[in-house]
Amino acid sequence: MGFSSAARDKWRQFNNLFVDREFFMRAHGEVRFLKISAQWQRRVAYSVLAVLGVWLAITLAMIANQFTLSIERMALVRKQERVATAEERVAAYRTRIDDVAEDVEKRQDMLDNLWQSHFGNTKPLPKSLEGQADADAADKVSAVMPEAAHLAQLERRQLAFAVGLTRLAKERATLAERQIRSFGLSPDDLIADDSRASGGPLIPFFADNSVRDPRFARLAQALDRMNALENALSSIPSGNPSVIPDTSSRFGYRHDPFTGGGAMHSGIDFRGGHGSPILAASDGVVSFAGWRGGYGRCVEITHGNGLLTRYAHMSSLAVTEGQRVNRGARLGGMGSSGRSTGTHLHFEVRINGKAVDPAKFLRRKPRV
Numbered sequence: 001m002g003f004s005s006a007a008r009d010k011w012r013q014f015n016n017l018f019v020d021r022e023f024f025m026r027a028h029g030e031v032r033f034l035k036i037s038a039q040w041q042r043r044v045a046y047s048v049l050a051v052l053g054v055w056l057a058i059t060l061a062m063i064a065n066q067f068t069l070s071i072e073r074m075a076l077v078r079k080q081e082r083v084a085t086a087e088e089r090v091a092a093y094r095t096r097i098d099d100v101a102e103d104v105e106k107r108q109d110m111l112d113n114l115w116q117s118h119f120g121n122t123k124p125l126p127k128s129l130e131g132q133a134d135a136d137a138a139d140k141v142s143a144v145m146p147e148a149a150h151l152a153q154l155e156r157r158q159l160a161f162a163v164g165l166t167r168l169a170k171e172r173a174t175l176a177e178r179q180i181r182s183f184g185l186s187p188d189d190l191i192a193d194d195s196r197a198s199g200g201p202l203i204p205f206f207a208d209n210s211v212r213d214p215r216f217a218r219l220a221q222a223l224d225r226m227n228a229l230e231n232a233l234s235s236i237p238s239g240n241p242s243v244i245p246d247t248s249s250r251f252g253y254r255h256d257p258f259t260g261g262g263a264m265h266s267g268i269d270f271r272g273g274h275g276s277p278i279l280a281a282s283d284g285v286v287s288f289a290g291w292r293g294g295y296g297r298c299v300e301i302t303h304g305n306g307l308l309t310r311y312a313h314m315s316s317l318a319v320t321e322g323q324r325v326n327r328g329a330r331l332g333g334m335g336s337s338g339r340s341t342g343t344h345l346h347f348e349v350r351i352n353g354k355a356v357d358p359a360k361f362l363r364r365k366p367r368v
């Protein structure tokens with residue numbers, strides 16, 4: 001009863017906020033009155049409260065739905081990532097040992113290739129990466145099916161090897177991330193903008209009755225991220241575009257050499273003699289090579305991930321559009337073509353079309 005009385009008091013206080021209100025407006029010597037009734041004010045307030053209530057209900061329903069979906073996705077991921085028990089491995093071996101043998105052989109070739117192509121110069125993996133559960137499963141398969149003992153032991157070593165490769169891939173990915181951030185760039189933004197196409201025929205990695213293990217999937221994911229980050233790192237234009245690293249004008253606002261007024265200088269100018277080699281600051285594809293207005297003879301290289309470098313005022317060009325070049329490749333000779341007061345190289349770095357200071361890239365060298 002006390003709660004009901006308190007609620008009525010609150011409701012009465014709320015309604016007391018709305019009283020008849022009168023406003024007067026004066027214009028051109030005339031005075032006009034505007035009256036807003038308490039009933040009209042209450043109707044507007046109730047309408048606003050109703051809209052807010054509906055919006056809040058919809059928002060809460062969406063949050064609840066997202067939460068439910070997240071739980072379901074997590075449950076599915078946990079189910080997919082569950083490592084098979086020793087009994088399940090024995091059952092898989094018994095069902096189709098030929099398929100298991102084929103898969104183990106293919107995986108061995110794949111792991112050998114991954115090791116050589118990605119980690120050939122790395123020290124051997126430590127044996128401690130092997131899990132006790134895998135050892136127990138291999139021993140049980142060997143005890144129940146002596147004819148599959150060699151196959152089970154090979155699979156056991158493969159799993160330990162896959163775990164080791166995954167760890168190394170994550171370590172290299174972390175190193176690449178750290179170095180990309182040192183340039184003031186976001187690693188995830190760079191690899192999210194990676195538009196390289198991919199495709200090919202579907203070749204299933206596991207036979208229907210083979211021994212599946214989520215650690216191979218995690219290895220593939222770790223290698224994909226490592227490769228994407230290292231490719232993004234290698235595309236950052238950090239190599240000197242001139243054999244003589246002597247600059248004459250920095251990035252930012254300066255006195256324009258022609259007008260004397262303030263102007264934005266969107267790159268860095270390098271001094272040098274006429275015809276001095278101009279070099280690619282990073283790997284990429286020549287997206288423009290020719291005359292471009294005030295830039296004169298100009299080369300632009302697209303490095304992927306939204307990165308582009310521009311080399312201007314050249315005396316000669318040594319590359320053509322569509323040509324793939326490596327870091328340090330000769331693009332042409334230094335000159336004074338276009339809007340220029342003398343022989344030099346105007347070098348720009350652009351991210352998604354916006355000019356940024358090249359100095360922060362040239363001060364650091366990516367090393368992976």
